[in-house]
Amino acid sequence: MSRTNLYRFNRGAHQVHHRLYDPWAQREAWRKDPFFGRRNVIKGLAPGLGIATGAFLCLLGYEYITGKRL
Template sequence: MSSGPLYRDPWAKREAWRKSPIFANKAMFRNIFPGFAWGVGAFAAYVIYDDFIAKKPAGGHH
């Protein structure tokens, strides 16, 4: 006798996508905001440039 299950699930192929690592909770939360890290980095670079490097007008209200 075989040690496998006694029945064969006819829907197993159609349900296999649910066990794919792409649909795991960790992968879903990691890819919720795909460009967020690049956006935060670009914004931080802009703020640093604007505050420290860019020329400010001399003698005026800002």
């Protein structure tokens, strides 16, 4: 069994017990999921920013070395 399946299986067992006392627990469980963590959300805001920055720096370097503008 993979690590994520094991994690979800263990978490599911806890939620079944918790649902007996809180009927909204399952609807609010997505907030605790690591997929929606702050780091993953910030990383997904600008998916091509790193590649675009690298390409732009290469272009600036080429123009500086050759003296030509593209």
